Amino acid sequence: MKPSDAVTLIAGAVPPDVGAWADVGAGQGTFTRALAELLGPHSRIYAVDRDARAVAALERWAAKEASNVIPVAADFTGPFDLPGLAEPGLDGMLLANTLHFALDADVVLRRLRRAASRWVPYPVPPARLTVLAAFAGLSGPVITATRPSAFGGTLYVATSERRSPSHS
Secondary structure: OHHHHHHHHHHOOOOOOOOOOEEEEEOOOHHHHHHHHHOOOOOOOEEEEOOOOHHHHHHHHHHOOOOOOEEEEOOOOOOOOOOOOOOEEEEEEEOOOOOHEEEEEEEEHHHHHHHEEEEEEEEOOOHHHHHHHHHHOOOOOEEEEEEEOOOEEEEEEEEEEEHHHHHO
8 A cells, every 4th residue: 555545545534633643553654654644744653663674664764754753663562652752642543454463452452542532443343343442441433434455355444532531
């Protein structure tokens, strides 16, 4: 997928204003680049991945193209820090082709939800995402876009927001 395809896919789920977002499981940065385009240069975007080569490639790209992108070498299935992140934390988090790699996705999502108020996760099947979101204290997911997957089936973008403490 090209970054322009990623922009089209997530545009309906990412508010077009500045903020602090994380691309969790960023890999080579397709969706990091999409977030940078949608959120603009005054945003802060954390590109989190455990692959040191992917993080190094993101560092080189960010140094030339997007100084607001902060690559972070970390495994999202465990605790990690985002350097320079101040309270109240992230405005949003994107998990593109990531969450299904976590063996205990429900526990991971519950832990990650503390960091962000808005979510863009996929390609966990929609029914499973509904269960995961409820367990994690997130609102029921809303599918905002779909497209055929190059690997068969359909990719989708869904948003889910952190529920207020009275609903958790």
